Amino acid sequence: MPVYDTCMAEQSLKNHTRLDPLFHLFLAPLSLFFVVESVVRIIRAPNWDSTVHLLAAVFAFFALIKLRTYPLKVQDRVIRLEERLRLKELLPPSLQSSIPEFSEQQLIGLRFASDAELPDLAAKALEAKLTPTQIKQSVRLWRPDNWRV
Numbered sequence: 001m002p003v004y005d006t007c008m009a010e011q012s013l014k015n016h017t018r019l020d021p022l023f024h025l026f027l028a029p030l031s032l033f034f035v036v037e038s039v040v041r042i043i044r045a046p047n048w049d050s051t052v053h054l055l056a057a058v059f060a061f062f063a064l065i066k067l068r069t070y071p072l073k074v075q076d077r078v079i080r081l082e083e084r085l086r087l088k089e090l091l092p093p094s095l096q097s098s099i100p101e102f103s104e105q106q107l108i109g110l111r112f113a114s115d116a117e118l119p120d121l122a123a124k125a126l127e128a129k130l131t132p133t134q135i136k137q138s139v140r141l142w143r144p145d146n147w148r149v
Contacts, residue, residue: 011144016112016136018148023068031061071149076108083107090118098126109135114143 019025038054084107087099102110106125109132113121117140125135 011142011146016142016145027064028068031057031064035061075149076104079111080104080107083111086115086118087122090115091122092119095119095123101126105132106130106135108132111145112136112143113139114141117141 034057035054038050038057042050042054044050084099084102087102087110088096091099102122102125109130110118110122110125113135121135121138124130124138128134130138
Protein backbone atom coordinates (compact mmCIF):
# COMPACT_ATOMS: atom_id res chain seq x y z
CA MET A 1 0.00 0.00 0.00
CA PRO A 2 1.46 3.40 -0.91
CA VAL A 3 2.40 5.99 1.65
CA TYR A 4 0.24 9.06 1.19
CA ASP A 5 2.66 11.85 1.85
CA THR A 6 4.92 13.62 -0.50
CA CYS A 7 8.61 13.35 0.20
CA MET A 8 9.18 16.67 1.84
CA ALA A 9 12.37 18.11 0.49
CA GLU A 10 12.11 21.05 2.84
CA GLN A 11 10.69 19.60 6.02
CA SER A 12 10.37 21.90 9.01
CA LEU A 13 8.50 22.33 12.27
CA LYS A 14 5.54 23.71 10.33
CA ASN A 15 5.16 20.76 7.95
CA HIS A 16 6.66 17.72 9.68
CA THR A 17 3.41 16.12 10.86
CA ARG A 18 1.90 13.36 8.77
CA LEU A 19 -1.58 13.21 7.33
CA ASP A 20 -2.66 9.85 5.96
CA PRO A 21 -5.73 10.76 3.90
CA LEU A 22 -7.09 7.21 3.85
CA PHE A 23 -7.04 7.05 7.65
CA HIS A 24 -7.60 10.66 8.73
CA LEU A 25 -10.07 11.76 6.05
CA PHE A 26 -11.96 8.54 5.31
CA LEU A 27 -11.65 5.64 7.79
CA ALA A 28 -11.70 7.60 11.06
CA PRO A 29 -14.62 9.90 10.13
CA LEU A 30 -16.60 7.00 8.67
CA SER A 31 -16.02 4.93 11.78
CA LEU A 32 -17.10 7.80 14.00
CA PHE A 33 -20.18 8.30 11.81
CA PHE A 34 -21.15 4.65 12.37
CA VAL A 35 -20.89 5.08 16.13
CA VAL A 36 -23.05 8.22 16.06
CA GLU A 37 -25.54 6.57 13.71
CA SER A 38 -25.72 3.55 16.01
CA VAL A 39 -26.43 5.75 19.04
CA VAL A 40 -29.22 7.48 17.13
CA ARG A 41 -30.59 4.08 16.05
CA ILE A 42 -30.63 2.73 19.63
CA ILE A 43 -32.34 5.90 20.92
CA ARG A 44 -35.04 5.74 18.22
CA ALA A 45 -35.63 2.00 18.39
CA PRO A 46 -34.08 0.35 21.42
CA ASN A 47 -33.94 -3.34 20.57
CA TRP A 48 -31.48 -6.19 20.36
CA ASP A 49 -30.49 -5.42 16.74
CA SER A 50 -29.71 -1.76 17.45
CA THR A 51 -27.74 -2.77 20.54
CA VAL A 52 -25.64 -5.22 18.53
CA HIS A 53 -25.19 -2.59 15.83
CA LEU A 54 -23.89 -0.11 18.44
CA LEU A 55 -21.53 -2.68 19.95
CA ALA A 56 -20.18 -3.53 16.49
CA ALA A 57 -19.69 0.16 15.63
CA VAL A 58 -17.88 0.84 18.93
CA PHE A 59 -15.76 -2.27 18.42
CA ALA A 60 -14.81 -1.16 14.89
CA PHE A 61 -14.00 2.37 16.09
CA PHE A 62 -11.65 1.20 18.84
CA ALA A 63 -10.10 -1.47 16.60
CA LEU A 64 -9.34 1.22 14.03
CA ILE A 65 -7.76 3.46 16.67
CA LYS A 66 -5.61 0.59 17.95
CA LEU A 67 -4.57 -0.29 14.40
CA ARG A 68 -3.25 3.26 14.09
CA THR A 69 -1.63 3.62 17.51
CA TYR A 70 0.26 0.30 17.64
CA PRO A 71 2.56 1.02 14.67
CA LEU A 72 3.12 4.56 15.96
CA LYS A 73 4.22 3.20 19.34
CA VAL A 74 6.56 0.70 17.69
CA GLN A 75 7.95 3.49 15.57
CA ASP A 76 8.53 5.62 18.67
CA ARG A 77 10.50 2.73 20.19
CA VAL A 78 12.62 2.45 17.04
CA ILE A 79 13.23 6.21 17.05
CA ARG A 80 14.26 5.97 20.72
CA LEU A 81 16.78 3.25 19.86
CA GLU A 82 18.10 5.09 16.80
CA GLU A 83 18.53 8.33 18.72
CA ARG A 84 20.31 6.64 21.63
CA LEU A 85 22.76 5.10 19.16
CA ARG A 86 23.14 8.45 17.40
CA LEU A 87 23.76 10.23 20.73
CA LYS A 88 26.36 7.61 21.63
CA GLU A 89 28.22 8.46 18.42
CA LEU A 90 27.86 12.24 18.51
CA LEU A 91 27.93 13.28 22.17
CA PRO A 92 31.23 13.99 23.87
CA PRO A 93 32.27 11.31 26.37
CA SER A 94 31.34 13.59 29.27
CA LEU A 95 27.67 13.59 28.18
CA GLN A 96 27.35 9.96 27.05
CA SER A 97 26.58 8.79 30.56
CA SER A 98 23.51 11.07 30.50
CA ILE A 99 21.87 9.29 27.54
CA PRO A 100 19.54 7.20 29.76
CA GLU A 101 18.19 10.42 31.30
CA PHE A 102 16.46 11.48 28.08
CA SER A 103 12.74 10.81 28.02
CA GLU A 104 11.26 8.98 25.07
CA GLN A 105 9.55 12.19 23.99
CA GLN A 106 12.79 14.18 24.14
CA LEU A 107 14.53 11.58 21.97
CA ILE A 108 11.66 11.74 19.49
CA GLY A 109 12.04 15.53 19.35
CA LEU A 110 15.82 15.34 18.96
CA ARG A 111 15.58 13.19 15.84
CA PHE A 112 15.05 16.33 13.76
CA ALA A 113 18.31 17.98 14.85
CA SER A 114 21.22 17.80 12.45
CA ASP A 115 24.33 15.93 13.55
CA ALA A 116 26.18 19.23 13.93
CA GLU A 117 23.72 20.75 16.39
CA LEU A 118 22.67 17.58 18.22
CA PRO A 119 25.31 17.65 21.02
CA ASP A 120 24.51 21.22 22.11
CA LEU A 121 20.76 20.78 21.74
CA ALA A 122 20.83 17.48 23.64
CA ALA A 123 22.73 19.07 26.52
CA LYS A 124 20.28 21.97 26.57
CA ALA A 125 17.31 19.58 26.46
CA LEU A 126 18.59 17.67 29.48
CA GLU A 127 19.58 20.72 31.47
CA ALA A 128 16.39 22.71 30.85
CA LYS A 129 14.11 19.63 30.65
CA LEU A 130 12.81 20.79 27.27
CA THR A 131 9.60 19.37 25.87
CA PRO A 132 9.58 17.79 22.38
CA THR A 133 7.95 20.94 20.98
CA GLN A 134 10.60 23.16 22.57
CA ILE A 135 13.32 20.89 21.19
CA LYS A 136 11.84 21.04 17.69
CA GLN A 137 11.52 24.82 17.92
CA SER A 138 15.23 25.01 18.80
CA VAL A 139 16.36 23.05 15.74
CA ARG A 140 18.14 25.29 13.25
CA LEU A 141 19.19 22.72 10.63
CA TRP A 142 16.20 20.40 10.24
CA ARG A 143 16.92 16.72 9.63
CA PRO A 144 13.85 15.39 7.81
CA ASP A 145 12.03 12.26 8.93
CA ASN A 146 10.20 11.15 5.79
CA TRP A 147 9.69 7.60 7.05
CA ARG A 148 7.07 8.45 9.69
CA VAL A 149 4.06 6.12 9.59
